Amino acid sequence: MATEIVEHNIPRTKTNWEFDCDAVPLYICSATGAALDAAAYSSLKAAAGQVDRAWRSASDYLLSGGDGGRDHVLVCVDVPCECGRSHKATFYAPKRLGADFTPLHERCLLGDIRNTRLEGRLNGLFSKTEIMQFLEKLVIRWHLTADRILIAAPFVGHQYMKTEDKRRIWDWLIRNLDTKKSTLLTRKATYTSFKKTLEAEGLDYDELQGYGLEDKLISGGVTKQDFHAKFYAGLSDGATEVLSGSANLLRGPSIENISFATMTQADFTARYLEKLKVAIPTAASRRLPYEIVKSEGGSWICTSLDAGRAPWLADESAK
Structure with missing residues (x-):
C-alpha cells in the first residue's frame, strides 16, 4: 500500500547542448590560424x-x-x-x-x-568568459570522444555573488553534463552553497533527495576539501584531454591562464587523481x-x- 503521495511541479534543468558558433572559436587551422x-x-x-x-x-x-x-x-x-x-x-x-x-x-x-x-589553441591568457566558452565546447566534444568527464573546481562562482547568479552557473553545469558519464569534484562548502540556492526557491535538498528528485550531478559528486586546482578532463583509453588553469567556474572580463594537454589515462590518474587522493566512478571503454x-x-x-x-x-x- 502507498504510505505517501507526493505531487510536485519542480522545474528541472535538462541536459541540453548547444554549440555556439558566435562564441570564441575552439578549432583553428594549425597552419593559418583561421577560425573553423x-x-x-x-x-x-x-x-x-x-x-x-x-x-x-x-x-x-x-x-x-x-x-x-x-x-x-x-x-x-x-x-x-x-x-x-x-x-x-x-x-x-x-x-x-x-x-x-x-x-x-x-x-x-x-x-x-x-x-x-587544441594544444596550441588552449594555451595562454583568456578572459573568464572565453574560458567558460571553451569549456562548454570541450564538454560537447567529450560527450562524444570520452568515456568519462571530470569537472574539478573548488568553487562555483564566488562568495559575493548573488544567489540567482550562482544558480545560473549551477544550471549551466547541470544543463551541460550528462550525469551518466560526468563527475563533479569540489569542496563540501560549494555543495552547501548549491543547496542554499535551492532554499532560496523554497526547496529542501534533503527532502528532494529522499524522493529521488535531486540533481544527480550533485548527489553523485565527489568532495575534496584541501585542493585549489582547477582542471577539466575528458577521459578515455584512446587519449585523455585536460584543460587546466587559474579560473574557477565563473564568467567575467578578468584575465586568467589556461593550458591544454593530451595524455594517457594512466598518466592522468598518476598526475592528477592520485595526487589528490580521490577516485571517480569508472566507465566501461566504448x-x-x-x-x-x-x-x-x-x-x-x-x-x-x-x-x-x-x-x-x-x-x-x-x-
Whole structure:
C-alpha cells in the first residue's frame, strides 16, 4: 500500500547542448590560424540535403532490424581553408530511429576537426568568459570522444555573488553534463552553497533527495576539501584531454591562464587523481557504436564505423 503521495511541479534543468558558433572559436587551422567552428557548420548546412537523404535511407534499413545497438550518428564533412589541407569535421547526433521531425543536420553537434591543434589553441591568457566558452565546447566534444568527464573546481562562482547568479552557473553545469558519464569534484562548502540556492526557491535538498528528485550531478559528486586546482578532463583509453588553469567556474572580463594537454589515462590518474587522493566512478571503454554519414566517391553514404577508427583518434601527425 502507498504510505505517501507526493505531487510536485519542480522545474528541472535538462541536459541540453548547444554549440555556439558566435562564441570564441575552439578549432583553428594549425597552419593559418583561421577560425573553423562556424565554417564547419556552414559546410554541414551546404551538404544538408545529401546528408539527410543518406540518413533517411539508412534509417529504413535500421528500422527493419539492422540496428546493431548503435546510439549515435556521425556526420563527416570537409571544411575549406586557405591552407589547402583537408579539415575533416566530425559532427554527432542521437540516432532517433522512427518518427523525428527534426532533420539530422539540424541535430548535429561539432565534436572534432582534423588538422587543428587544441594544444596550441588552449594555451595562454583568456578572459573568464572565453574560458567558460571553451569549456562548454570541450564538454560537447567529450560527450562524444570520452568515456568519462571530470569537472574539478573548488568553487562555483564566488562568495559575493548573488544567489540567482550562482544558480545560473549551477544550471549551466547541470544543463551541460550528462550525469551518466560526468563527475563533479569540489569542496563540501560549494555543495552547501548549491543547496542554499535551492532554499532560496523554497526547496529542501534533503527532502528532494529522499524522493529521488535531486540533481544527480550533485548527489553523485565527489568532495575534496584541501585542493585549489582547477582542471577539466575528458577521459578515455584512446587519449585523455585536460584543460587546466587559474579560473574557477565563473564568467567575467578578468584575465586568467589556461593550458591544454593530451595524455594517457594512466598518466592522468598518476598526475592528477592520485595526487589528490580521490577516485571517480569508472566507465566501461566504448565500443564504436556509430553509424557514419560521409561523402565517398562523389556520393553521400551511411555505413558502420566498426571497421575503421574513430575520426578523433587519428594519428597526431594527421591532425
